[in-house]
Amino acid sequence: MATEADIPMDCQLPEADSHSEERAAKRIKIDDAAAPQNQNGEAGQDATRPSQNGNETQPTPEASKPSDANGGPADRVKGMAPIKKEQDEPPPTVDDDAAEGRGTTGRDQSQRDGEDSRSQGKKGKKKAKGQNTDRSFGRFDDAIPLCSSRAYSPEFSPKECRYGDSCKMCHDLRKYLSEGRREDVEALGGKCPAFEAYGYCASGWKCRFVKSHMQEIEHADGRKELVLSDNRPPKAEPKEAPKPKEDESAEPEASEEKGPNTEERAKSEDELRPDIYNVVTMGQKIQLNRKRLDFTKADQYIQWLNHEGGISQDFHHRRKDQPAMGLEDLRARFVDPPFKPSEKRRLYFGPETPTLAPLTTQGNLPFRRLCVELGCQATYSEMALGMPLLQGSKPDWTLMRAHKSEITPPKMNPGAIPLFDDYDNSRDLKFGAQISGSAHWVVTKAADVLNRYCPHLRLIDLNCGCPIDKVFKGGAGSALLEASGKLERMIRGMNAVSGEIPITAKIRTGVRKDRPTATQIIGKLAFGAREHRERLGAPGCAALTLHGRSREQRYTKTADWGYIGECAALIKTYNEEKAKVTDTIAEPDESTLPNAKDGRMYFLGNGDCFSHVDYYEHIDNARVDTVMIGRGALIKPWIFEEIEKGQYLDKSSTERLGYIEKFVKYGLEAWGSDELGIGYTRRFLLEYLSFAHRYVPIGLLEHLPPRLNDRPPAYKGRDEMETLMASDNYKDWIKISEMFLGPVHPGFQFQPKHKSNAYEAEG
DSSP: OOOGGGSOGGGSOOOOOHHHHHHHHTOOOOOTTOOOBOTTSSBOGGGTSBOTTSSOBOOOOOOOSOBOTTSSBTTOOTTBOOBOSSOOOOOOOOOHHIIIIISOOOHHHHHHHTOOTTSBOGGGOBOOSSSSSSSOOBOOOOSSOBOTTTSSSOTTSOOOOTTGGGOOSBOOHHHIIIIISOOOOOSGGGOOHHHHHHSSOTTGGGOTTGGGGEEEEEOTTSOEEEEEOOOOOOOOOOOOOOOOOTTTOOOOOOGGGTOTTHHHHHHHHHHHSTTEEOOOOHHHHHHHHTTOSOOHHHHHHHHHHHHHHHHHHHHHTOOTTSOOOOHHHHHHHOOOOSSOOOOOOOOOOOTTOOEEOOOTTTSOHHHHHHHHHTTOOBEEOOOEEHHHHHTTOHHHHHTTOEEGGGGSOOOOOTTTSOOOTTOOGGGOOSEEEEEEOSSHHHHHHHHHHHHHHOOOOSOEEEEEOOOOHHHHHTTOGGGGGGOHHHHHHHHHHHHHHSTTOOEEEEEESOSBTTBOOHHHHHHHHHHOOHHHHHHHOOOOEEEEEEESSOTTTTTSSOOOHHHHHHHHHHHHHHHHHHHHHSOTTTOOOGGGOOSSGGGOOEEEEESOOOSHHHHHHIIIIIOOSEEEESHHHHHOTTHHHHHHHTSOOOOOHHHHHHHHHHHHHHHHHHHOSSHHHHHHHHHHHHHHHHHHTTOOOGGGBSSSSOOTTOBOOSOOOSSHHHHHHTOOOHHHHHHHHHHHHOSOOTTBOOOOSSTTOOOOOOO
8 A cells, every 4th residue: 555655756745844744733633522513503413323333322512613504603604614724725616517518528528428529619710520629638558559469479479460561560579568668667566456356467568567477488499488477267168069950050140240359359358357247249339330139129119109109299289179188088099018027126225325326437447346345335337328329339338347346235224114025135236327318219229238238237227317518408318307208208118128127217306496397207207197107007217316406506506405305205105195196907017117115116315415424314304215425425435434334534645545546456457557558547547536635634624514515725734645635736636646657658638627627427
């Protein structure tokens, strides 16, 4: 684990003056008897909630200062973190909305959220075409590229290059190691994280830690050969498959569909990263891209949904001079669906299952893996667009990959809330996928192909809250909040073809801040529209997450947990009154519904959860089943550990540096330890640090609990590293990255989105 001693001399801060050091040394830590107050000014959750061993309780705080209307100290300034007196500089201004998607983004963001880099720039000039022209991260590749035929082979026995003499890449291994790439990275002890984890490095000779897993063998003739080490256990030889009879043999598919050695490369990728699940092969992506996948079953249901949509449209848009059309007329035109949904895997959400929100860009596999290690019980992929999934887009299918730790079952408390009698926690998972789309046929087919290709999914979540302009104008994301009929058809279609994978949805309070519509959406997702519920029953939404802001508010206001509580109470009423509003004769078989026991829908709240006090307060007051955490986890991933232990954790700079080191190692395992993988790891580390610098150590705060939107004034940490980690200057973040990834590649660029670099495009 990296410590202060590991910091390069050129990365250390200048010595502070003696007065500053003396002030820092005289800081008084939060007294053991001090505990947070809740929003009502009363003793916080720590006052009554038992400690981890169940025998002791947290001490009750004493209010030393008068409280304001919100329960906080009267002298507490809104938007400013209450740092103990150190410096009088005002806190930096932060606009999460500016970085959430209003401006320009990188390739992965723009491709998924619909940003158009061809929009008009300043002075009427058109910007250059392309997906990655507005916010470039530069180029971070080798000076002399090594041919892939030499990348994994011993020096004297390389594979045959398919391009022969026309290949323009390097085939001389020793020349590549000496001139074609930069020197080995000395950080992390000079050891390759991938090789340490798996016994083999997927980057081969391109690895920037290659000295740790290479050997020079001297042969009998005196020649010295460079070879790669392989510490993987020997594999058992597969049994030879029986050959088909002559009359049963079928015509093989054209080899051009898979390309040369495509399946071999896909299989080797699975073997090199054995802890990664939901890996879709190149052949499957090509099959999607060339529209060769059979969607007959999905097309049948989509056709039926179109018929149903036409009936509903005729009913809602009938002319005044037409005779009244009631439910009886609808029943006369009703056609049974072509098939019923499959029985779903049962879900569980409870107080002991804090959930990580689907986060664009930063909700990557290494970060999710870190959060799971710190106590997160449910994770979501980054939002993937339905259409690119159907087109076999590699970036979107990469988002579906999960780590082994996410395939384990979450914690559960059987006595907390009603459960299905046949709920099997051992079959439950932590990882779920989130997708977005603007048409019911797109998300229906996307759910169908996810069910086929990604067996390790806990659920498929439909994003109905993304506020990005291009997504909204395209009819997806939060635009679905004003198209409840289409949203219901989406859920029904996805539920019908998703196999045993449950379908969930994530919404906002509405599009406009003065016109919340979540209550109407909840009613239709719980039971279906009025004209459908008696005939079809519930659409099949297993759980619903409500973000306590409207699309118009984005992040400018605090989340409305009062409204979330109202919606939670409404769902409770729906659950209790379900038998009264549903036609029991036409009610679907309960085994086909993915809801909880007695048709109960799980309900999650989301917004501004930044401590265990916030978490348990929302559980107790808003009566949600659990809380989904977004920016709070980005700033301090150990919030899940705080929730588990029920207390504040004052993490030192050394501990926080240890989490950064883990993220780097997980990133190198996921993206590779070559120049390209190091560049990606550095890029996402800098994105992570753009949130992490907001954290204010508990020992420096004058009042508790901390608030997510508060920004501290300039302050000096308890040591030099803590001060460096609190810097909002991206150049300091690069210094931190160099501690683990070595010097920055000359071609690497990092352009901050704005002063704080903070953004989150969750729905």
